[in-house]
Every structure is written in structure tokens, then in C-alpha cells.
Amino acid sequence: MAKTSAPSTPKPSARDRLLAASDELFYNEGIHTVGIDRVIEKAGVAKGSLYYIFGGKDQLIEAYLFNRHQAWMHTVQQGLDAVDDPQAKMLAVFDQLGTLFAQPDFRGCAFMNATAEALPGSPEDRAATKFRGWIHELFGELARAAGAVDAKTLADQLVVLYDGANTTAQMDKTAAPARTAKTMAQLVLAATSFAAPLAD
Amino acid sequence: MAKTSAPSTPKPSARDRLLAASDELFYNEGIHTVGIDRVIEKAGVAKGSLYYIFGGKDQLIEAYLFNRHQAWMHTVQQGLDAVDDPQAKMLAVFDQLGTLFAQPDFRGCAFMNATAEALPGSPEDRAATKFRGWIHELFGELARAAGAVDAKTLADQLVVLYDGANTTAQMDKTAAPARTAKTMAQLVLAATSFAAPLAD
DNA sequence: GGAGCTTTGTACAGACCTGTCTGATACTGT
DNA sequence: ACAGTATCAGACAGGTCTGTACAAAGCTCC
Numbered sequence: 001m002a003k004t005s006a007p008s009t010p011k012p013s014a015r016d017r018l019l020a021a022s023d024e025l026f027y028n029e030g031i032h033t034v035g036i037d038r039v040i041e042k043a044g045v046a047k048g049s050l051y052y053i054f055g056g057k058d059q060l061i062e063a064y065l066f067n068r069h070q071a072w073m074h075t076v077q078q079g080l081d082a083v084d085d086p087q088a089k090m091l092a093v094f095d096q097l098g099t100l101f102a103q104p105d106f107r108g109c110a111f112m113n114a115t116a117e118a119l120p121g122s123p124e125d126r127a128a129t130k131f132r133g134w135i136h137e138l139f140g141e142l143a144r145a146a147g148a149v150d151a152k153t154l155a156d157q158l159v160v161l162y163d164g165a166n167t168t169a170q171m172d173k174t175a176a177p178a179r180t181a182k183t184m185a186q187l188v189l190a191a192t193s194f195a196a197p198l199a200d
Numbered sequence: 201m202a203k204t205s206a207p208s209t210p211k212p213s214a215r216d217r218l219l220a221a222s223d224e225l226f227y228n229e230g231i232h233t234v235g236i237d238r239v240i241e242k243a244g245v246a247k248g249s250l251y252y253i254f255g256g257k258d259q260l261i262e263a264y265l266f267n268r269h270q271a272w273m274h275t276v277q278q279g280l281d282a283v284d285d286p287q288a289k290m291l292a293v294f295d296q297l298g299t300l301f302a303q304p305d306f307r308g309c310a311f312m313n314a315t316a317e318a319l320p321g322s323p324e325d326r327a328a329t330k331f332r333g334w335i336h337e338l339f340g341e342l343a344r345a346a347g348a349v350d351a352k353t354l355a356d357q358l359v360v361l362y363d364g365a366n367t368t369a370q371m372d373k374t375a376a377p378a379r380t381a382k383t384m385a386q387l388v389l390a391a392t393s394f395a396a397p398l399a400d
Numbered sequence: 401g402g403a404g405c406t407t408t409g410t411a412c413a414g415a416c417c418t419g420t421c422t423g424a425t426a427c428t429g430t
Numbered sequence: 431a432c433a434g435t436a437t438c439a440g441a442c443a444g445g446t447c448t449g450t451a452c453a454a455a456g457c458t459c460c
Contacts, residue, residue, distance in 0.1 A: 035416070035417055035418080036417075036418065036419085037416085037417080037418095047418095047419085047420095048420090048421085048422090051418095051419070051420080056418080056419075057417095057418070057419090
């Protein structure tokens with residue numbers, strides 16, 4: 001314990017260490033598969049601290065999924081901010097997926113995976129429902145902003161492409177589906193009727 | 201159908217009862233979530249019989265996924281046989297998805313769900329890999345049979361649509377993505393170059 | 401009837417899992 | 431210096447899980 005004098009790396013709080021360990025273990029190996037003991041061992045945290053801080057595994061799972069949601073929202077938003085054209089914004093989402101898929105530890109969408117092992121009403125299920133609401137809102141707003149005549153239909157199509165890219169990338173362990181989905185998104189956009197050409 | 205209707209009920213073999221119970225429980229609630237005791241209770245089979253017949257839970261999981269694979273292959277084949285045109289065959293797969301999604305107990309693709317909670321090298325992982333091989337072969341052969349100039353690209357696109365329909369239907373609990381994906385598949389086909397118009 | 405395979409019922413071992421409890425030890429603000 | 435909070439370390443209770451063991455009973459086919 002000589003680190004106190006050197007402020008180089010002030011050890012993260014037990015909470016942050018638990019969240020980091022949860023994120024890695026839950027995402028890589030599944031939520032049910034990983035036990036509390038694995039998490040606290042990786043985090044270097046006493047079991048009592050976990051229950052002191054979070055109250056239980058369910059709340060830890062909630063925090064894990066909440067953080068995943070926030071981080072991904074932030075990443076997508078960065079991609080949207082980088083372009084101006086409304087239609088280009090929709091395609092930018094698939095570019096962000098591409099960089100996500102290329103990460104060596106990519107193992108699919110955390111919410112799809114959580115749903116696969118979750119029972120209705122579980123914290124996983126609730127978090128996934130919130131995530132789905134956001135995804136639909138995202139594409140819905142982008143479609144409306146672009147002036148799509150039938151924004152709902154366009155959004156539904158993009159959601160299917162988004163989900164397909166995720167699933168294919170996970171199942172086949174390749175980043176290629178991001179480009180494949182983007183290509184199809186361009187096809188869809190080309191076949192969509194827009195009201196205003198570019199009103200901003 | 202019934203072998204003998206004279207006595208009360210010619211109970212199916214312990215093996216078949218175990219498979220039926222596994223199919224229902226594993227698919228509805230997840231493989232890790234469901235314990236052996238739940239399976240044998242639902243099947244009305246002694247625990248010793250399960251180990252006598254299958255040898256362990258892993259082999260039961262393998263058999264469960266194998267049966268799912270066979271059943272779905274059969275269903276898809278029926279859909280293919282119902283139409284003649286090569287391009288229509290591709291679209292027919294999405295129609296089959298539609299009837300699948302409409303079933304009240306639909307809870308996503310069994311192999312995607314199994315992958316979500318499986319570690320690399322597990323029986324689930326191996327079964328999923330086989331399933332993925334079949335899916336790619338299916339669309340690859342249909343694309344070649346239709347005379348697509350770039351059959352691989354077309355097949356990759358259809359796989360993403362297939363996966364997207366499955367995932368969206370599961371996450372949003374609606375059968376609509378089957379139609380949405382089929383519509384996009386038609387767009388994709390319209391944008392694809394085919395060599396021969398109709399050589400059979 | 402009898403041999404051999406299948407099935408049953410139940411008890412049990414060993415591992416693992418979540419969660420609780422306790423008592424000691426850091427850290428932090430006043 | 432002191433109070434309050436955060437954290438640690440480890441033991442333990444109660445439950446569940448997979449898998450094993452064994453004795454008895456059914457079933458099938460010759």
C-alpha cells in the first residue's frame with residue numbers, strides 16, 4: 001500500500017471494480033453462468049461489499065445492463081454527430097456496428113444474449129425492453145427527420161437490418177454483416193419515398 | 201397415428217418423453233436455467249432412466265438441439281417444395297418464418313438462444329455451428345440455383361435478413377418482421393444480377 | 401418360464417450458488 | 431481526534447444442481 005503518496009493510479013472504488021468485472025464476465029460468459037464468487041474475485045472485492053453496495057446479484061445485473069445501454073447510446077450518438085445528412089445518419093449506425101463487430105471480444109448484443117437466458121419479468125427482461133424502446137425510437141426519429149413518408153415502415157426495416165447484422169456477426173464470428181446490412185439499408189433508402197428533399 | 205388404442209394410453213418411451221419435456225422446457229426457459237429434476241418430473245421419468253438412456257445432461261442438450269434442427273429443416277423444405285421458381289423459393293423461407301413467429305410459444309431461434317448462454321466448445325456451440333453451416337448452405341444453393349452472378353453476396357444478404365427477422369420477432373414479440381424481411385429480400389433480389397433467366 | 405434389457409423410486413455425494421453475519425480495518429470529513 | 435462510512439476476510443446457512451448407487455419391478459423375445 002505505497003500508492004497513497006503517488007497519485008498516478010488511485011484505485012477505483014469497489015463499485016467501479018465490481019462493474020468492470022461484471023461487464024467482462026457477464027458479457028463474455030453469460031449472466032447465469034457466472035457466479036458472484038467469480039465476480040468478486042476478479043474485482044478484488046469482498047463479498048460483503050457487493051451486498052453492501054448493490055444489495056444483490058439482480059441489482060448488479062441491472063447496473064451492468066444499464067451501463068451497457070449508456071455506453072452504446074453514447075457511441076451511436078458520436079457516429080450520428082459526425083455526419084449531417086439525415087439519411088447518412090441512418091447509415092452511420094451501421095458503421096458503428098462495424099467497428100463494434102471488429103472488436104476481438106465482440107460476442108453479440110448484450111441485451112439479446114440477456115434475453116435468451118432471461119425469464120419474463122426478470123431484470124434482464126426489463127432492461128432489454130427499455131433497450132428495444134430506444135432502438136425503435138432511434139430509427140423512428142431518424143426516419144422522421146429524413147422526411148420519410150412512411151417513417152414507421154422505414155424504421156421497422158432498419159431495425160431488422162440492425163438486429164440481423166448483430167446476430168449474424170455473433171453467430172458467424174465475422175464483422176462482415178455490418179457492411180452487408182449497410183448495403184441493404186442503402187437499397188431500402190433508395191426505395192423509400194421522402195417528402196422534403198432537404199429542409200433544414 | 202396411435203399405435204394401440206385398446207388400453208388406456210400406450211405411453212411413449214421414456215426417451216421420447218424426455219425429449220418432449222426437454223424441448224418444451226429448454227426452449228421456453230433456457231438450457232442452463234432448467235435443471236434435470238424439472239425435466240424428469242415433466243417427462244414422468246426416473247432420474248436413473250435419463251442417465252441410462254442419454255448418459256448426462258450434455259447429451260440430452262445435444263439431442264434436443266439435433267431434433268430442433270431436423271424439425272426446422274423439414275419445415276423449410278416443405279416450404280421450398282411448394283413453389284417452383286428459384287427466386288420464389290428464397291422468399292418462401294421468410295413465409296415459413298412468418299408462420300413460425302405466429303406460434304404463441306415462439307421465443308426466438310433455439311440456436312441463437314443456446315449460443316447466448318454457451319461457452320465455446322460446449323455441445324450448444326457445436327450444434328449451433330452445424331446449424332449455421334446449414335443456413336449458409338441453404339441460401340447459397342438457392343442463390344446458385346437461381347443463377348445469381350454473385351451467389352455468395354446474395355446468400356450473405358439473405359442470411360442477415362433471416363437472422364434479423366428472427367431476432368426482431370423475438371425481442372419485440374411480434375410476427376411482423378417476417379413480412380418486413382421478405383419485403384427487403386424482394387428489394388435485394390430486384391437489385392441482383394442473374395445469369396440465366398430460367399434454366400431448369 | 402427365463403434371460404436380458406429397460407424403467408422405477410429413492411437416497412445420497414459433491415459441487416456450486418446466493419445471501420447473511422461478524423468482527424476487524426481502512427478511509428474521510430469535521 | 432472522532433464519528434461515520436466504506437471495505438475487507440472468511441465462515442456459514444440453505445438451497446439447487448449434476449451425477450451415482452442400488453434394489454425392485456416391468457417388459458420383450460425366445
